[in-house]
Amino acid sequence: MAAQTSTTLQALNPNNVAQKSPASRADRPLSFQVADFPPPSHRAEEWRFAPLRRLSAFFDATVEQVVHEHTDSAGVSITAEGISLETVRRDDARLGQAQAPEDQLGALAWERAPQAHVVTIPADTELAHEAIVRIYGQDATPEDQPVRAAQLLIDADARSRGTVVLVHTGSATLTEGVEILVGDGAHLTLVSVQDWNDDAIHALSLRARVGTDATLKHIVVSLGGAVVRVTSALEYAGTGGDAELLGAYFADTGQHLEHRLFVDHNQPKCRSNVLYKGALHGDGAHAVWVGDVLIRPNAEGISTYELNRNLVLSDGPRADSVPNLEIETGKIEGAGHASATGRFDDEQLFYLLSRGIPEKEAHRLVVMGFFGELINQIGVPSVQEKLLAHIEATLDKFGQESPEIQDAEIQDASTGDSGRLGKSEQLGNPEQPGNFDQRSAPVSFSDAEIGRAASANEGEEDEAAA
Numbered sequence: 030m031a032a033q034t035s036t037t038l039q040a041l042n043p044n045n046v047a048q049k050s051p052a053s054r055a056d057r058p059l060s061f062q063v064a065d066f067p068p069p070s071h072r073a074e075e076w077r078f079a080p081l082r083r084l085s086a087f088f089d090a091t092v093e094q095v096v097h098e099h100t101d102s103a104g105v106s107i108t109a110e111g112i113s114l115e116t117v118r119r120d121d122a123r124l125g126q127a128q129a130p131e132d133q134l135g136a137l138a139w140e141r142a143p144q145a146h147v148v149t150i151p152a153d154t155e156l157a158h159e160a161i162v163r164i165y166g167q168d169a170t171p172e173d174q175p176v177r178a179a180q181l182l183i184d185a186d187a188r189s190r191g192t193v194v195l196v197h198t199g200s201a202t203l204t205e206g207v208e209i210l211v212g213d214g215a216h217l218t219l220v221s222v223q224d225w226n227d228d229a230i231h232a233l234s235l236r237a238r239v240g241t242d243a244t245l246k247h248i249v250v251s252l253g254g255a256v257v258r259v260t261s262a263l264e265y266a267g268t269g270g271d272a273e274l275l276g277a278y279f280a281d282t283g284q285h286l287e288h289r290l291f292v293d294h295n296q297p298k299c300r301s302n303v304l305y306k307g308a309l310h311g312d313g314a315h316a317v318w319v320g321d322v323l324i325r326p327n328a329e330g331i332s333t334y335e336l337n338r339n340l341v342l343s344d345g346p347r348a349d350s351v352p353n354l355e356i357e358t359g360k361i362e363g364a365g366h367a368s369a370t371g372r373f374d375d376e377q378l379f380y381l382l383s384r385g386i387p388e389k390e391a392h393r394l395v396v397m398g399f400f401g402e403l404i405n406q407i408g409v410p411s412v413q414e415k416l417l418a419h420i421e422a423t424l425d426k427f428g429q430e431s432p433e434i435q436d437a438e439i440q441d442a443s444t445g446d447s448g449r450l451g452k453s454e455q456l457g458n459p460e461q462p463g464n465f466d467q468r469s470a471p472v473s474f475s476d477a478e479i480g481r482a483a484s485a486n487e488g489e490e491d492e493a494a495a
Contacts, residue, residue, distance in 0.1 A: 053355060054291060054323045059129040063136045075132055078317040078349050080285050083256050086176055086202050087134055087232060104168050104177040105201050107146050112160035112193070115147040123147065124182060127208040127236040128264055131291070135234030135260065138206035142180035148193060149184045152212065156191030159218075159409060166201025166229055177203045183219055187212035187240070192409060194220040198253075202230045209237035211245045213267065218246040220412050224419075225254035233259045239299075241267025248407055249305075251278040251286045252419045258287040265296040272301040276318075277403055277416055279423055280346065282311030289319045290335075294328040303335035306403045308396060309346035310423065316346070320366065321353045329360040339370040340399050393424050 058066060069076040069088060081088075108114065117124075124145055130136045150156060162181070168174040183193055189212065197203075211217045223231060231254050239245050251257050263272055278286045292301045307316045320335045339348040352366035381391035400420060407413050 110161040134232035138204040141178040145180040147182045150189040150191045152186035159192040166199030185215040185217040188214040190216045192218040200226040204232045211243040213240040216244045220248040223251040229254040235261040237263040239270040242269035244271045246273045249276040262291045264293040270299040274303045276305035278307040280309045280314040283313045287317035291321045294324045298330040308340045310342040312345035314346040332362040335366040337368040
């Protein structure tokens with residue numbers, strides 16, 4: 030048992046040394062030790078948008094509390110369906126093969142989780158059905174409970190195929206680390222659903238390593254929780270790796286949902302594609318998306334693109350969207366990024382109204398059309414149904430409120446200055462590939478999206494009439 034001490038994490042930087050963000054993501058600090066990171070500050074890029082006061086339990090917790098007062102079995106239960114779940118000691122040789130955490134919260138999960146849970150898809154096997162790992166928080170009042178820590182490993186051995194779904198529910202203050210190893214020639218779909226109770230606080234560090242000719246489809250769905258911060262980092266272990274990173278989120282009143290991604294193209298002839306979409310409704314709803322892609326000098330022949338779109342449904346929310354792209358070689362097939370934030374177009378709403386669709390239903394169809402492309406790409410029926418049900422329930426909850434707004438508060442990705450985005454202001458077309466400097470714009474939909482929504486509604490009416 031470790032010696033008791035009341036040393037706080039804040040004391041790790043007693044001289045309050047000013048923090049300086051690295052000039053390149055290649056120079057970012059990585060460590061499995063909390064002591065190697067300075068305390069968080071809004072002056073540091075990785076904490077610029079974070080609600081540090083609401084995350085203070087992670088930083089103010091004494092080492093004694095973390096070591097002696099929590100176990101993942103007491104405050105957080107982890108169970109599996111459709112696959113065996115192995116519990117191992119922290120010195121298991123399979124752990125730590127993915128890159129090290131890039132912030133204190135990931136390092137805290139690594140240091141303090143008393144054991145690790147491992148899901149393995151054996152080599153040359155294919156799962157007949159999706160495997161579900163349930164992480165359930167049992168703390169009735171998380172703010173009065175110690176910080177919980179959990180560490181998981183999802184290991185898809187060479188030439189294996191399967192889908193694993195992580196489902197987070199209940200209440201807890203949890204820091205969690207998930208290592209993802211995709212062996213050579215393997216195909217893994219990994220889904221992480223954050224469907225916590227309204228009082229939960231969750232910091233999730235996802236770190237993936239994709240092997241030669243391997244494919245990873247990684248899906249993040251954030252719906253519940255008071256504060257959810259998901260950091261995803263991906264690197265390649267050989268040529269021919271393929272990564273599809275998808276995300277959906279719906280921020281409600283007072284929620285903070287933050288997603289930070291880093292794709293490290295450190296091998297040649299690999300591919301990555303990032304698509305995240307989110308909607309916001311209610312006073313104080315805050316969504317943050319930061320997407321970083323680094324193309325190293327040796328990563329010739331790679332292809333990468335990232336896109337984030339946010340739909341603001343009422344007054345009061347705030348969306349921060351920051352795509353970043355570093356290119357250190359010109360010998361690539363293609364690279365680009367884009368983001369857009371705003372309300373939906375009144376002309377498209379008018380189009381639906383002119384087709385005889387009631388206004389409330391028209392709003393629903395527009396939101397469904399916004400998420401439709403992403404939902405179709407998820408490819409996991411249970412997750413698709415969960416996301417659709419949550420969107421429907423949220424829209425019904427606020428059905429009496431008009432989602433039309435005069436302005437949406439937008440955070441400029443380059444300067445950090447807040448501004449007001451009016452109805453007619455447009456800063457770029459987020460659907461245009463190759464436009465590398467599109468930070469915020471009114472969200473619009475293609476004629477195909479609107480047509481599909483209207484056709485779907487007419488089909489429902491025909492079925493009802495029959």
